[in-house]
Structure formats: structure tokens, C-alpha cells
Amino acid sequence: MFGKALMVAFIAGGWELITLAISMIPVLSKKDNVVTSWIIVILRGLSSAMSYSPLIVATLTGMALGDVKTGLLVGSTIQLMFIGVFIVGAALPPNPHLAAILATAFSIITNISQGDAIALIIPIAVFSQMIITFVMTVNTFLCHWADRMAEAGNDRGIDILNTLNTSGWWLGDTICAFLGIYFGAPLVAKLVERIPAFVSSGLGLAAGMLPALGFAMLLVIISSKKTWAFFFIGFIFATYAKMNAISIAILGVCLALIIDQLTQSKATIDNNTTNTI
């Protein structure tokens, strides 16, 4: 179990140490070169991918534990559950990264059903969010430290702080993934036995409803009285014409371009009319 826990912890964020080590070369020497920068950029691109798509980490966990198929299945379920849940403005949503890793690992190690695995996801995601809130509180203090370094003209200090800070985000998930698997797996197997069937199936239903939350959050920010018509156009086309996501997006772009042309030509006409008057 120790080896498995270590492997999963590496996927959950342990590999961030590699990025950190390479990042420290330009940070400490105060000299950047194009090659090192691109290496860091590619590693950072990979970490972005892992944080944006739970499917990726779930599949990697599946690969590490020798069951890719379970990784793909659990990962795709979580990805659909959390599809609309993204950081909008400064509001922090529950985070599926750790949940995807642990749910996949538990499904493989303890042989629990996929429905029961889903029952574990939301509590873990809410727990991840608490870790994020904790890190942001710590960061508030570090921010004042950055102020003092700025006062002293210590540009390298700020650089070191922010680079360490960036890797620090992965620390919580790494530790939790290790502890979760090393100590949690037997517990989870026992716990899941006690969950009544209707709770598991009810949480499965909740998984289907969750995407509405993220889009509601997005709509609060982007909607206005004038744009609700477009929401319903998208809704009606997807519901009755069964259009998929890509065709809906193309429809949206076309509508936006048409509206832009209309308002532009109206503006020209308005200008001309004002001029003639």
C-alpha cells in the first residue's frame, strides 16, 4: 500500500517538485534563457491541464494502479459533474482535483461500485475547497512579507516567494492523496458498506444536477436583460434540434457576429443622420 500511496501522491502533485527545481534555476541566478523558460512553460502547461480536467488525473491514477478503464470511467463522471464549476470572479468553488484521484484509487483498490465512488466525491471536493481557503489565508500573511521585500528592493525575494507559493498549492493535495490512500482505503471500504442504497443512487442523481450550479454562477455574471434571449436560443436548439456542444458554440459565434454587424451599421446610420441634421 505504501508504494501505491506514494505513486498516487506523485500524480496528485508530487511531480510539481520537478517544476519547482527547474524554476529555481532562473529565479536564483536572476538570469533567464529561452530553453529553460520553454521547459518550465511545458511543465506548467501540464499542471494547468491537470487542474482543468479531472479526467486526466483520474486516468493517470488508473494507469499507476493498473486499471486504466476504471480511471477513464470515474474521471469522465467527475468531469461531467464539475464541468460548470469554475472560478468565476473571486468566488471559490469546490475542487474536483483530489476527489478525482482518490475516487479512482478507492474504486480500484477496494473494489467499490462506481455509484459508491461518486458518493465520496463531493465531500472530498468540499474538503479541497477548505484547503484552498486555508492556503489563501496563509498567502495573505505572505503578501505582507512581499511588501517588506519590495521596501528593501529585494526583487529576487519576491520572485522566490511567488515561485514557492505556486508549488505550495499542490502540497495539500499531495499529502492528502498519500494519507487518504495509505490510511483511508480500508476505512472507505467499511464506510461504503454502511451507506444505504438510496443515498448512493441519490448522490448519483445529484451528479447529474450539479452542472447547473456552475452555469448559474456564470449567468449571474454575464447575463443582462438584453441577453437572456440568447440563452433561450441555445437552450431550444440543444433541446429540440439535439445540437451538440460544438455546433451550439458555432451558433453562438454567428449570432454574436450578426449582432455586432447590426449595431455597427446602426451606429454608422445614427452618425450619418446626426450629421445631416
Add this chain to the structure above:
Amino acid sequence: MGNNKLTKSEMSGVFWRSFNFAGNYNFERLMAVGMTCMLTPALRKFYKAKEDLIDALKRHLVFYNCHPYLGALITGIMVAMEEKKSNGDNIEDSTINGIKIAMMGPFAGVGDSLFWGTMHPIFLSLTAALASTGNLSGFIIALLFFTIFPIANHYYFLNYGYKLGVTVMDKIENSNIIQRITSGAKIVGMVVAGGMVSILVNMKTTAIISFGGGNVELQPVFDQILPKLLPLGLLFLLYYLIRKKISPVILMLLIMLLGVVGAGLNFLG
């Protein structure tokens, strides 16, 4: 007049640091330290005198928050403005921070609707659909897209912002390009959100109402009125509750509760 200009290597230093935008993400000033860190390769080159460097670092340690991709455009503009300032152009501190503050709001809005609300959900749902059949291509496409797409955006927006530089103010004043892009992005976001609610949100009732002697299943009745009526109703309920400042976590727990109660009392299925 000085002749400071960022070399390719120094620009690449800004480029990789632009991925660390949220390193010190905190409740007080959000991405303030992130922004200052991104600019360090530029600032330390432009301001050799300690006093000037201190001023520059302090100038950027103020509240800042933007979308990761479009934020890179602001970073590019900041590099260009600091370059001009260090070369002796008369640019006030307040102008630099003014541009930052004027742009971060609209850009965050465009980024949220265009990237978080449109591009990302499309690829997330596409790859999840592939992977749910046990197909490894879903994983490969997700890995490639979500690695390359952020890199391409950071690269493009950073360099474009650097090129725009101080002319950005004239551009914004002379045309209504920002408003046009913002309203266009919002339209795309609204259409996609409408479609996604219908495609992704699953909610069906199994309730049967009996009156007189006959039993009526409710779901077919809803389907007659409008298929996906329940997902739409759920969306508006959540929309209303978020406007009432109820936290997303509580809403998430409420959705779980609704699912469990629905399954327990057998009215959702």
C-alpha cells in the same frame, strides 16, 4: 532618453512566470504578488537604481485580479509601459495602475464567458463523452488540448500586449473594440450556457399523481410542455439563490440533499 529594451531571454522569463499568476492568490490583494513576480525580469533590467526598483515593485503590489489568459495581455502592456517609463517617457504611476484597473474587470468578464464558460466546457464534455465509453482517446485529447491551449493563449496574449503597449489607451479611446468584444463574448457565453444546461443537466421525475381512479405520470406531461423543463427550473432556482448571496458550497450540499431525498421518496429518477 534611455534605451532599455527587453531581450528575447528576458521576455521568456516573463512568459514562464505568467503561469505563476496565482502563486500568492490571497483574500486581500488576489494576484498582486503574482503580477509583481511576472514583471521582475523586466523591472530589474529597467531600473538599475535601487530607489527606482523599490518604487516599481511597490507600484505593482496592489490589488489585481484577472483571467489567467487575458491577464497575460495586461502583463504584456505593463512590460511595455515600464519600458517606456524607464526610457524617460513621462508616465505617471497612476497611469500604469489606472490601465491595469480599467482593463482587469472587462477582461475577466470576457475570459470567464469565453474560456471558462465556452471553450473549456466544450472540450471537457467532448473528452468526457469519449472517455465514458472506455476510449483512451478522450484522455489523450484532453491532455493535449488543456496543455497546449493555455500555453498558446499565454504566449499570444503576452506578446500581443507587449506590442500594443502604450498605444492601447489610444486604441481603446478611438474605437469601441473592448465593448464590442465584451458584448460578443457575452452573447456566445449565453448561447453556450443555454445549450449546455440542456445537454449536461440531468433531472427527471418519476412521480405519479393519482386522482380520480387514474394514475398520471408527471414526466411525460412535462415533456409535452417543454422537454428539459426540470433542468431549466433548477437552473433558475440556483440563479435566484446565488443572487441572494447564498454560497456555492451550500448550494452544492442542497443539490446533494435534493438527490438523496428524491431517491429516498422516489420522486426523482
